[in-house]
Amino acid sequence: MSAPNKSYDPVEVETLKPEEIERMRDEALAAIASAADVDALREVKVAHAGDRSPLALANREIGALPPHAKAEAGKRVGQARGAVNQALKARQEVLEAERDDRVLVEEAVDVTLPYDRRPEGARHPLTTLSDRLADIFVAMGYEVAEGPEVEAEWFNFDALNIWADHPARTMQDTFFVQGKEGGKDGEESGVVLRTHTSPVQIRSLLDREPPVYVICPGRVYRSDELDATHTPVFTQIELLAIDEGLTMADLKGTLDHMVQSLFGDDITTRLRPNYFPFTEPSAEMDMVCYVCRGESVGNPDRPCRTCSSEGWIELGGCGMVNPRVLIACGVDPQKYSGFAFGFGIERMLMFRHKVEDMRDIVEGDVRFTLPFGMEI
Amino acid sequence: MRVPLSWLREYVDLPAGETGRDVQAKLISVGLEVETVEQLGAGLKGPLVVGKVLTIEELEGFKKPIRFCTVDVGTANSTGEPQEIVCGATNFSVGDKVVVILPGGVLPGNFEISARKTYGRNSHGMICSARELGMGDDHDGIIVLPPEHEAGTDAIELLELVDEVLDIAVTPDRGYCLSMRGVARETAIAYGLPLRDPALLDVPGPNSYGYPVEVSDPAGCDRFTARTVTGLAPEARSPIWLQRRLQKAGMRPISLAVDVTNYVMLELGQPLHAYDRGRIDGPIGVRRAQPGEKLTTLDGAVRVLDPEDLVITDNRGPIGLAGVMGGANTEIADHDDTAGATADVVIEAAHFDPVSIARTARRHKLTSEASKRFERGTDPQAASAAAQRTVDLLVLLAGSTAESGVTEIVAPSAPHTISIPADHPDRVAGMEYGRETVVRRLQQVGCDVYGSDELVVTVPSWRPDLTDPNDLAEEVIRLEGYENLPSTLPKLPSGRGLTESQRLRRRVGRALAGAGYVEVQAYPFIGEGVFDQLGLDADDPRRVTVKLANPLSDQEPALRTTLLPGLLGTLRRNEGRGNHDLALFETGLVFRPTGDEPAPPRLPVDRRPTDAEIAALDAALPRQPRRVAVVLTGAREPAGWWGKGYPAGWADAVEAGRTVAREAGVELTVRKDQQAPWHPGRCAALYAGDTLVGHAGELHPRVIKALHLPERTSAMELDLDLVERASSGPVVAPHVSPFPVATQDVALVVDADIPAADVESALGDGAGELLESLRLFDIFTGEQIGEGKKSLAYALRFRAPDRTLTAEEASAARDAAVSTAAERTGAVLRGA
Numbered sequence A: 001m002s003a004p005n006k007s008y009d010p011v012e013v014e015t016l017k018p019e020e021i022e023r024m025r026d027e028a029l030a031a032i033a034s035a036a037d038v039d040a041l042r043e044v045k046v047a048h049a050g051d052r053s054p055l056a057l058a059n060r061e062i063g064a065l066p067p068h069a070k071a072e073a074g075k076r077v078g079q080a081r082g083a084v085n086q087a088l089k090a091r092q093e094v095l096e097a098e099r100d101d102r103v104l105v106e107e108a109v110d111v112t113l114p115y116d117r118r119p120e121g122a123r124h125p126l127t128t129l130s131d132r133l134a135d136i137f138v139a140m141g142y143e144v145a146e147g148p149e150v151e152a153e154w155f156n157f158d159a160l161n162i163w164a165d166h167p168a169r170t171m172q173d174t175f176f177v178q179g180k181e182g183g184k185d186g187e188e189s190g191v192v193l194r195t196h197t198s199p200v201q202i203r204s205l206l207d208r209e210p211p212v213y214v215i216c217p218g219r220v221y222r223s224d225e226l227d228a229t230h231t232p233v234f235t236q237i238e239l240l241a242i243d244e245g246l247t248m249a250d251l252k253g254t255l256d257h258m259v260q261s262l263f264g265d266d267i268t269t270r271l272r273p274n275y276f277p278f279t280e281p282s283a284e285m286d287m288v289c290y291v292c293r294g295e296s297v298g299n300p301d302r303p304c305r306t307c308s309s310e311g312w313i314e315l316g317g318c319g320m321v322n323p324r325v326l327i328a329c330g331v332d333p334q335k336y337s338g339f340a341f342g343f344g345i346e347r348m349l350m351f352r353h354k355v356e357d358m359r360d361i362v363e364g365d366v367r368f369t370l371p372f373g374m375e376i
Numbered sequence B: 001m002r003v004p005l006s007w008l009r010e011y012v013d014l015p016a017g018e019t020g021r022d023v024q025a026k027l028i029s030v031g032l033e034v035e036t037v038e039q040l041g042a043g044l045k046g047p048l049v050v051g052k053v054l055t056i057e058e059l060e061g062f063k064k065p066i067r068f069c070t071v072d073v074g075t076a077n078s079t080g081e082p083q084e085i086v087c088g089a090t091n092f093s094v095g096d097k098v099v100v101i102l103p104g105g106v107l108p109g110n111f112e113i114s115a116r117k118t119y120g121r122n123s124h125g126m127i128c129s130a131r132e133l134g135m136g137d138d139h140d141g142i143i144v145l146p147p148e149h150e151a152g153t154d155a156i157e158l159l160e161l162v163d164e165v166l167d168i169a170v171t172p173d174r175g176y177c178l179s180m181r182g183v184a185r186e187t188a189i190a191y192g193l194p195l196r197d198p199a200l201l202d203v204p205g206p207n208s209y210g211y212p213v214e215v216s217d218p219a220g221c222d223r224f225t226a227r228t229v230t231g232l233a234p235e236a237r238s239p240i241w242l243q244r245r246l247q248k249a250g251m252r253p254i255s256l257a258v259d260v261t262n263y264v265m266l267e268l269g270q271p272l273h274a275y276d277r278g279r280i281d282g283p284i285g286v287r288r289a290q291p292g293e294k295l296t297t298l299d300g301a302v303r304v305l306d307p308e309d310l311v312i313t314d315n316r317g318p319i320g321l322a323g324v325m326g327g328a329n330t331e332i333a334d335h336d337d338t339a340g341a342t343a344d345v346v347i348e349a350a351h352f353d354p355v356s357i358a359r360t361a362r363r364h365k366l367t368s369e370a371s372k373r374f375e376r377g378t379d380p381q382a383a384s385a386a387a388q389r390t391v392d393l394l395v396l397l398a399g400s401t402a403e404s405g406v407t408e409i410v411a412p413s414a415p416h417t418i419s420i421p422a423d424h425p426d427r428v429a430g431m432e433y434g435r436e437t438v439v440r441r442l443q444q445v446g447c448d449v450y451g452s453d454e455l456v457v458t459v460p461s462w463r464p465d466l467t468d469p470n471d472l473a474e475e476v477i478r479l480e481g482y483e484n485l486p487s488t489l490p491k492l493p494s495g496r497g498l499t500e501s502q503r504l505r506r507r508v509g510r511a512l513a514g515a516g517y518v519e520v521q522a523y524p525f526i527g528e529g530v531f532d533q534l535g536l537d538a539d540d541p542r543r544v545t546v547k548l549a550n551p552l553s554d555q556e557p558a559l560r561t562t563l564l565p566g567l568l569g570t571l572r573r574n575e576g577r578g579n580h581d582l583a584l585f586e587t588g589l590v591f592r593p594t595g596d597e598p599a600p601p602r603l604p605v606d607r608r609p610t611d612a613e614i615a616a617l618d619a620a621l622p623r624q625p626r627r628v629a630v631v632l633t634g635a636r637e638p639a640g641w642w643g644k645g646y647p648a649g650w651a652d653a654v655e656a657g658r659t660v661a662r663e664a665g666v667e668l669t670v671r672k673d674q675q676a677p678w679h680p681g682r683c684a685a686l687y688a689g690d691t692l693v694g695h696a697g698e699l700h701p702r703v704i705k706a707l708h709l710p711e712r713t714s715a716m717e718l719d720l721d722l723v724e725r726a727s728s729g730p731v732v733a734p735h736v737s738p739f740p741v742a743t744q745d746v747a748l749v750v751d752a753d754i755p756a757a758d759v760e761s762a763l764g765d766g767a768g769e770l771l772e773s774l775r776l777f778d779i780f781t782g783e784q785i786g787e788g789k790k791s792l793a794y795a796l797r798f799r800a801p802d803r804t805l806t807a808e809e810a811s812a813a814r815d816a817a818v819s820t821a822a823e824r825t826g827a828v829l830r831g832a
C-alpha cells in the first residue's frame, strides 16, 4: 500500500488496524459480560462506549486516514461499536430484570396484617328494616307519610273511632302529656304520645285527595315497662290504601306481597277475625313461619324456636278502614273504601334476625348494632 | 271466658269424639280467639272413690298433726274391708265423706299412689285435697263431700275431674261470648248444628206486686227486673256439679245464692245481683249519685261517689254501684254468718248503659265480672230469663219458694235495623258469596233479614255491636272463612318515591355510618336534672319541656329537647361495658314547646274538621324539629403497626357537622362560640348561610364530670330541618379546565386569636376567580413568629378556564389574596 499523505502518523494509524479494533471490541464485550449489576455496567459503558473509550478515540482517527482507507476503517469501527452497544443494551436489560426481581423480593410485606385503622360504623337495624319495608311499598307506588310523635288526641283516637271511654285511652296504655300548670289537678291536655302511626293516616287523608296510598313508619309509644319482649318506645309501619272498590282480597294480596318480598316467594299470610275500632271487618295477620314452613307443627322431633312450633308468626292487625274513619276525614264512604294494616318492626327484627332480647335493640350497645352494617 | 267442653255439650250436640282441640280449631275459624285448651285431670287414674271415715287415731310425737284413719271405700278395694290411711289434714271427722285414691291410682302430675309405711304406720292410699285433684287452689285441707254420696262411688265421674276447658280471649265487640250461651251459639254455627238456647224459658209476665223498684234514670238503666225468693234453707250448699262448673270457669264457689247468680251469669251472660231482702230498706231505686255520697262496696272499700255514677239505692241511700259491685250493707249472708243466714233474697237483673258502667268502673278502678259484661253490652232481652233461671235454681237447690210478684221496668226501644245491598259483603270481601249465603249467615247469627237486592236486617238483642253495614259484612265474611279470601293486588296510581327530606335522612345516616359512627335510637324520656348537668342557664329555652302526666319513671318525666342526653347515656353505657373507642349518632325528633300552646279543641268525628280546626289542633302541639347529633370518645383512629393513632376530639365533632351538611349540598360556616354544654374555648357554631343550625366541639369539663363521661368527650348536634331548608338544590357541574395549574404557597402571620376560617375566607375572596382551591397545610407558632402570633401556611392553586396562566398572573392573584387577608385580619406575609 502506498503512503501519499505526508502527515500520516504510523503510531496513530496503528489503532485502526483490524486486530486492534477487534481487541477493543472483545475487551468491551468481556467487560460488559462481567458487569455484575446496573451500576457496574454504567461504568463499563463509560469506559468502553463513552466519549473517551478506545473505540470512540479510534473513530476519531478515521478522519486522518487517506480517503481510500476511510471507508473500510469506518465500517470496521462502526461494526465494533454497534456490537458493543448492542451487548450493552442486552446486558442492561438482563441486569435491570435481575435488579427488579431482587427489589420486589426485598419489598415484600406481610399482607395478612390487620388494618382496623378506620373505625367501622353502622345504621341501626330498626332504621334499615324500616327503610327496607318502605322500599317494598314505594316500589308498588305507595308514598311514605310522616307526622308528629306528640299528637293531638283527635288524630290519635277520636278520628280513628276510638271513642272517649275506649280502654286504649287509659293510662295503662297511653302516655298523656301533662295539662297546663295551674290548671286543675289531672286536667287533660288533649295531647298524647302517639300510640300508633295511625294519626299519620288521618293526616294523610286530610291532606290528600283520594286515591290515597301511603305507608306510615315511625316511632310510637305505649306505657309498657322495658323487658325481654316489650318496649315503651317502638317502631311501627302502617299502611293505608283508600280508593274506589278496594277489598279485603286486596288487603290479603298486599300482605302476601310484603312477606314474599322479605321472606321468600312461597311465604303466605293468613287472616284471623279480630276487633279494632278503626277497621271493620278487622283481622289479625300471621305469616307462615319462614324457618320451618309449618313443618314443626305436631312434630316434636323438629321443634321451631322462631314460631314456637305454631307454624305461623303473628305480624299485627289489619282490616278494612271503618267508614266512620273516612267520614271523620271528609272522605265519602259511599264512593271510597280501603284497607289498612300495621305492625311493630321490633318483633319482625327479632324473628328475622334471631334477636333474643328486646333490650339489645333498645340499649344501643355498639357490639349489637355493628354487624347490621348499612342495609338489612 | 273459660268454657268447659262438658258444659258446652249441654247446648250443642257435638260429635261424641270431638276433642277440645277440634272445637278450638272450629271456633278459631269463625273468629273466636281460643288461646288454650286446658286438659283437666290429665293423667288421672283410679281407683278414686268416695270414702266414709270410720275411725281417726291422732298420732303423737310428730311436728305436725298426723291422723291414722280407717275409711270405708265400699268394694272399691275388692276386699270390702276398711282401708287404713295416714292423713296430714285435720278438717274432717268420723262419718265424713271424703275422696280416697287407692294404691295403683295416679294423681295429676304423674303422682303414683302405692301402699307405703309412713309415720310408723302402713298407709294404703291417700285422702285427697281439691288441689291434689286439680280442682282448684283451695288450701283448706281435704275435700269433705255432701253426705248423700255412697262410699265406693267413682269420684272421677262424681267430681267431673276429667274435662277440657277452652280459654277464649273475647274481643270488646263480642260481649255476648262472655257467656256459655254466646259461645254455644258460635259453636252451633261453626258446626252447622242446632243450638239449645238456655235463655228460652217460660217467664211470667210482670205484675204490680213484685218488689217495688223506681228507675229515675231510664237512659242509664233501660231495664230492671226484680224477683223475690223466700225461705232459703240455711244449710243449703251448692251441689257438686254447680261448684265444679264454677271452678272450671275460673270462679270460686262461695255460697248457694251467690253461686247461683254467678252460674246464671256464666250461662246467659246477664250479671245478676242478689240482695238480702231483710237488709233492704224500702223500694229499690236507680239514679245517679249525689255529690258527696259514699258507699262501702262488697270488697270493703269506702267509695266517694261521682255524680255520674249510676247507683242502686234504698231509703237510706246507695246500696250498690249499679252494674259494677254491690254494697256491703245488703250483702247476702252465708250460713256461717253469726248474724244469721239470709232467708229471703231479691234478685236484680238489669240492663245498664255500657258507657256509664265503663266510666264508673274506670273511675273507681274497679273491674268486676259484671262490669266487664255490661261494658261490652249485655242482651236486654235475656234479663227476665236470667232472673227466672236464678229463681228456678234457688227453688230447686235451696228448698225456697218463688214469690209470684214480678217487677219489670222497661224503657221502650225499637230493635236496631240496618239496610245493606245484598252484595255488600261481596264488595267488602272481594269475592262472590251471593245473596242466599249472605242471608243464611246473617240469620245464623240471629238477624232477621228481609228484602231481595236491598236487605233490611234486624240485629239480635245480644249483638249491640252490629251497628253498621260493614259489621254485617264482617259476620258473613268470618263465617265463610277469612282463609277463603282470594289474594289480589290493587292497581295503584304511580307514586313519586321518597321525598327529598326522606332521601336526605337516608344519605345522612349512610354518610355518618360510613364515617365510622354507629346509629343509636335512644328513648326520648329525660329527667330535668340533666339540664343542670349539661350546665344550661336557668332561662335556656332547652329547659322548656313537654311533661308526661304518667311517665314510666318519675325520674324521667319529660321529653328531650336535645338529642345529647340520650346519646351521652348510651355512650356511658357502652363505656361501662368495655367499649372505649366510641362514635355514636342519632337522628330523631326533639320536642320544643313554648309552654304557651293552647289546649286543642274538642272536635266532632261526624264530619271533616275545617282547615281552621285542623290548624287549632296543630297549634296545641309543641314544635318537633328533627335533629342529628353525634358523640365521640376514645381513639378516632387507633394506634397500630402503621404508627400512632389519634384521639377523637372537637375537630371530629365539627367535621361530623360538615359531613351531614355536605349530604344536603350545604357548606357549613364554622364560627367560634360559647354554648353549653360545650367547652367555652372549644365550641363551634355551625351556620348554613346566616342561619345557625347547630353546635359542635368538645364538651365542657364540668359537664363531663357531672355526667361521668370519659375525658374530652366531644359532641355535635344540628337541626336537620334547617340544614335541609338551606339546601341549594341540584349540583351545578363545574367547568373542568384543561390548562395547567399554577401553585403558590403563602405563610401568613396573624394574631393567635384570629380564626383560621377568617383568614381563609379573606384569601379566597381576595384571590379572585382564578383561585381553584385553597388549603391550610401547616400552622406554626414559636419564637421566630413572636409572642401571641401564629403562622398559617396555605397552598393556593390557580387555574384559568381558557389559557395557561403566566407566572405574573398567578403571583398577582396571590398578592391580591394576601393583601385582602392583611386588610381583614392583619395578616403579614411571613418573612416579609
Ligand SMILES: [Zn+2]
Residues within 6 Å of the ligand: A289, A290, A291, A292, A293, A294, A296, A304, A305, A306, A307, A308, A309, A310, A311, A312
Ligand atoms: Zn317455625
